[in-house]
Amino acid sequence: KNEVEQSPQNLTAQEGEFITINCSYSVGISALHWLQQHPGGGIVSLFMLSSGKKKHGRLIATINIQEKHSSLHITASHPRDSAVYICAALNAGKSTFGDGTTLTVKP
Amino acid sequence: GAGVSQSPSNKVTEKGKDVELRCDPISGHTALYWYRQSLGQGLEFLIYFQGNSAPDKSGLPSDRFSAERTGGSVSTLTIQRTQQEDSAVYLCASSLVTGGEQYFGPGTRLTVT
Numbered sequence: 001k002n003e004v005e006q007s008p009q010n011l012t013a014q015e016g017e018f019i020t021i022n023c024s025y026s027v028g029i030s031a032l033h034w035l036q037q038h039p040g041g042g043i044v045s046l047f048m049l050s051s052g053k054k055k056h057g058r059l060i061a062t063i064n065i066q067e068k069h070s071s072l073h074i075t076a077s078h079p080r081d082s083a084v085y086i087c088a089a090l091n092a093g094k095s096t097f098g099d100g101t102t103l104t105v106k107p
Numbered sequence: 108g109a110g111v112s113q114s115p116s117n118k119v120t121e122k123g124k125d126v127e128l129r130c131d132p133i134s135g136h137t138a139l140y141w142y143r144q145s146l147g148q149g150l151e152f153l154i155y156f157q158g159n160s161a162p163d164k165s166g167l168p169s170d171r172f173s174a175e176r177t178g179g180s181v182s183t184l185t186i187q188r189t190q191q192e193d194s195a196v197y198l199c200a201s202s203l204v205t206g207g208e209q210y211f212g213p214g215t216r217l218t219v220t
Contacts, residue, residue, distance in 0.1 A: 092163075
Protein backbone atom coordinates (compact mmCIF):
# COMPACT_ATOMS: atom_id res chain seq x y z
CA LYS A 1 0.00 0.00 0.00
CA ASN A 2 1.38 3.39 -1.00
CA GLU A 3 1.92 5.90 1.77
CA VAL A 4 -0.08 8.43 -0.26
CA GLU A 5 -3.13 7.18 -2.13
CA GLN A 6 -5.12 9.23 -4.61
CA SER A 7 -8.52 8.50 -6.09
CA PRO A 8 -9.75 8.32 -8.68
CA GLN A 9 -6.78 7.53 -10.90
CA ASN A 10 -8.62 8.91 -13.93
CA LEU A 11 -11.61 11.22 -14.09
CA THR A 12 -13.61 12.46 -17.05
CA ALA A 13 -16.16 15.22 -16.56
CA GLN A 14 -18.36 17.49 -18.61
CA GLU A 15 -17.68 21.20 -18.56
CA GLY A 16 -19.42 22.81 -15.62
CA GLU A 17 -19.39 19.76 -13.38
CA PHE A 18 -18.16 19.79 -9.79
CA ILE A 19 -14.98 17.74 -9.40
CA THR A 20 -13.58 16.05 -6.30
CA ILE A 21 -10.18 14.39 -6.07
CA ASN A 22 -9.26 12.55 -2.90
CA CYS A 23 -5.94 11.97 -1.16
CA SER A 24 -5.31 9.72 1.84
CA TYR A 25 -1.95 9.43 3.54
CA SER A 26 -0.48 7.19 6.19
CA VAL A 27 2.67 9.14 7.02
CA GLY A 28 3.12 11.97 9.45
CA ILE A 29 2.96 15.34 7.77
CA SER A 30 3.78 18.96 8.38
CA ALA A 31 1.64 19.96 5.38
CA LEU A 32 -0.25 18.55 2.40
CA HIS A 33 0.62 19.89 -1.02
CA TRP A 34 -1.62 19.88 -4.10
CA LEU A 35 0.11 20.24 -7.47
CA GLN A 36 -1.08 20.57 -11.06
CA GLN A 37 0.77 19.29 -14.12
CA HIS A 38 -0.51 20.02 -17.61
CA PRO A 39 0.40 17.64 -20.46
CA GLY A 40 3.93 18.41 -21.52
CA GLY A 41 3.98 21.27 -19.07
CA GLY A 42 5.54 22.18 -15.84
CA ILE A 43 4.33 21.65 -12.31
CA VAL A 44 2.44 24.35 -10.48
CA SER A 45 1.72 24.49 -6.79
CA LEU A 46 -2.00 24.91 -6.11
CA PHE A 47 -2.28 24.69 -2.34
CA MET A 48 -0.25 23.90 0.71
CA LEU A 49 -2.32 23.31 3.81
CA SER A 50 -1.90 21.88 7.27
CA SER A 51 -5.44 22.35 8.55
CA GLY A 52 -8.91 23.37 7.51
CA LYS A 53 -9.70 24.70 4.09
CA LYS A 54 -8.23 26.98 1.43
CA LYS A 55 -9.89 28.52 -1.60
CA HIS A 56 -8.44 30.07 -4.72
CA GLY A 57 -10.83 30.98 -7.48
CA ARG A 58 -12.74 27.85 -8.47
CA LEU A 59 -10.42 25.56 -6.52
CA ILE A 60 -10.96 24.50 -2.93
CA ALA A 61 -8.73 22.24 -0.84
CA THR A 62 -9.65 20.72 2.50
CA ILE A 63 -7.78 18.56 4.95
CA ASN A 64 -8.86 16.42 7.91
CA ILE A 65 -5.78 15.75 9.99
CA GLN A 66 -7.47 13.19 12.26
CA GLU A 67 -8.64 11.14 9.29
CA LYS A 68 -5.43 11.75 7.29
CA HIS A 69 -7.44 12.77 4.27
CA SER A 70 -7.50 15.73 1.92
CA SER A 71 -9.75 16.65 -0.98
CA LEU A 72 -9.34 18.97 -3.92
CA HIS A 73 -12.55 20.36 -5.39
CA ILE A 74 -13.01 22.19 -8.67
CA THR A 75 -16.26 24.08 -9.13
CA ALA A 76 -17.67 24.87 -12.58
CA SER A 77 -14.99 22.78 -14.29
CA HIS A 78 -13.58 23.94 -17.62
CA PRO A 79 -11.58 22.13 -20.33
CA ARG A 80 -8.50 24.15 -19.32
CA ASP A 81 -8.65 22.36 -15.95
CA SER A 82 -7.64 19.15 -17.77
CA ALA A 83 -4.37 18.13 -16.16
CA VAL A 84 -2.80 15.70 -13.73
CA TYR A 85 -3.42 16.62 -10.11
CA ILE A 86 -0.91 15.35 -7.59
CA CYS A 87 -1.03 15.38 -3.83
CA ALA A 88 2.11 15.21 -1.74
CA ALA A 89 2.56 14.58 1.97
CA LEU A 90 5.24 16.95 3.18
CA ASN A 91 7.30 16.18 6.27
CA ALA A 92 9.74 19.03 6.83
CA GLY A 93 11.40 19.16 3.41
CA LYS A 94 10.70 15.62 2.25
CA SER A 95 7.68 14.93 0.05
CA THR A 96 5.92 11.63 -0.58
CA PHE A 97 3.79 11.81 -3.69
CA GLY A 98 0.58 10.20 -4.78
CA ASP A 99 0.41 8.69 -8.25
CA GLY A 100 -1.72 11.55 -9.54
CA THR A 101 -5.25 11.90 -10.88
CA THR A 102 -5.65 12.53 -14.58
CA LEU A 103 -8.59 14.86 -15.12
CA THR A 104 -10.17 15.39 -18.53
CA VAL A 105 -12.91 17.99 -18.81
CA LYS A 106 -14.90 17.77 -22.03
CA PRO A 107 -16.62 20.81 -23.55
CA GLY B 108 15.35 35.70 -11.56
CA ALA B 109 11.61 35.44 -12.03
CA GLY B 110 11.42 31.73 -11.43
CA VAL B 111 13.38 28.53 -10.95
CA SER B 112 15.55 27.76 -13.96
CA GLN B 113 17.22 24.48 -14.89
CA SER B 114 19.82 23.58 -17.45
CA PRO B 115 20.15 21.89 -19.77
CA SER B 116 16.51 21.42 -20.77
CA ASN B 117 17.42 18.18 -22.54
CA LYS B 118 20.42 15.91 -22.16
CA VAL B 119 21.20 12.77 -24.11
CA THR B 120 24.13 10.76 -22.84
CA GLU B 121 25.66 7.37 -23.35
CA LYS B 122 25.42 4.70 -20.70
CA GLY B 123 28.38 4.92 -18.35
CA LYS B 124 28.99 8.65 -18.78
CA ASP B 125 28.66 11.19 -15.96
CA VAL B 126 26.14 14.04 -16.18
CA GLU B 127 25.62 17.26 -14.28
CA LEU B 128 22.25 18.97 -14.03
CA ARG B 129 21.98 22.54 -12.80
CA CYS B 130 19.29 24.36 -10.86
CA ASP B 131 19.06 28.10 -10.20
CA PRO B 132 16.45 28.70 -7.47
CA ILE B 133 14.45 31.84 -6.90
CA SER B 134 16.64 34.46 -5.29
CA GLY B 135 16.25 34.47 -1.51
CA HIS B 136 14.75 31.01 -1.31
CA THR B 137 16.57 29.06 1.38
CA ALA B 138 15.19 25.60 0.59
CA LEU B 139 15.93 23.69 -2.62
CA TYR B 140 14.59 20.31 -3.68
CA TRP B 141 15.40 17.76 -6.38
CA TYR B 142 12.82 15.32 -7.73
CA ARG B 143 12.67 12.73 -10.49
CA GLN B 144 9.77 11.79 -12.72
CA SER B 145 10.31 8.68 -14.81
CA LEU B 146 8.21 8.14 -17.93
CA GLY B 147 4.70 7.21 -16.91
CA GLN B 148 5.66 7.25 -13.23
CA GLY B 149 4.96 9.54 -10.36
CA LEU B 150 7.21 12.09 -8.74
CA GLU B 151 10.03 10.82 -6.55
CA PHE B 152 11.87 12.84 -3.91
CA LEU B 153 15.66 12.78 -4.25
CA ILE B 154 17.26 15.34 -1.93
CA TYR B 155 16.63 18.68 -0.29
CA PHE B 156 18.79 21.49 1.05
CA GLN B 157 17.85 23.96 3.77
CA GLY B 158 20.20 26.89 4.23
CA ASN B 159 23.57 25.76 5.54
CA SER B 160 22.22 22.59 7.16
CA ALA B 161 23.28 19.14 6.03
CA PRO B 162 21.04 18.06 3.14
CA ASP B 163 18.45 15.30 3.47
CA LYS B 164 19.78 12.74 0.99
CA SER B 165 17.36 9.98 1.93
CA GLY B 166 15.75 9.83 -1.52
CA LEU B 167 18.90 9.35 -3.59
CA PRO B 168 18.51 5.95 -5.29
CA SER B 169 22.18 4.95 -5.27
CA ASP B 170 25.63 6.24 -4.47
CA ARG B 171 26.01 7.20 -8.15
CA PHE B 172 23.80 10.19 -7.36
CA SER B 173 25.10 13.23 -5.51
CA ALA B 174 24.15 16.87 -5.21
CA GLU B 175 25.66 20.02 -3.88
CA ARG B 176 24.50 23.54 -3.33
CA THR B 177 27.12 26.25 -3.49
CA GLY B 178 26.76 29.50 -1.60
CA GLY B 179 23.22 28.67 -0.64
CA SER B 180 22.04 29.29 -4.19
CA VAL B 181 22.82 27.26 -7.31
CA SER B 182 22.61 23.48 -7.03
CA THR B 183 24.11 20.73 -9.17
CA LEU B 184 22.84 17.16 -9.31
CA THR B 185 25.50 14.75 -10.55
CA ILE B 186 24.84 11.25 -11.80
CA GLN B 187 27.93 9.11 -12.27
CA ARG B 188 28.16 6.11 -14.60
CA THR B 189 24.66 6.69 -15.93
CA GLN B 190 22.37 3.74 -16.52
CA GLN B 191 19.33 3.47 -18.79
CA GLU B 192 17.04 3.40 -15.77
CA ASP B 193 18.28 6.90 -14.91
CA SER B 194 16.34 8.24 -17.91
CA ALA B 195 13.73 10.61 -16.50
CA VAL B 196 12.80 14.23 -16.07
CA TYR B 197 14.73 15.75 -13.20
CA LEU B 198 12.89 18.59 -11.50
CA CYS B 199 14.16 21.20 -9.13
CA ALA B 200 12.01 23.33 -6.82
CA SER B 201 12.69 26.02 -4.27
CA SER B 202 10.78 27.55 -1.38
CA LEU B 203 11.30 30.55 0.85
CA VAL B 204 11.62 28.27 3.86
CA THR B 205 11.44 24.52 4.40
CA GLY B 206 7.83 23.44 4.23
CA GLY B 207 6.78 26.52 2.35
CA GLU B 208 5.12 26.67 -1.04
CA GLN B 209 7.41 25.18 -3.65
CA TYR B 210 8.08 26.70 -7.05
CA PHE B 211 9.12 24.20 -9.68
CA GLY B 212 11.57 24.58 -12.52
CA PRO B 213 10.81 23.31 -16.03
CA GLY B 214 12.92 20.21 -15.55
CA THR B 215 15.79 18.54 -17.39
CA ARG B 216 14.86 15.58 -19.56
CA LEU B 217 17.69 13.05 -19.33
CA THR B 218 17.92 10.24 -21.84
CA VAL B 219 20.55 7.56 -21.37
CA THR B 220 21.21 5.54 -24.52
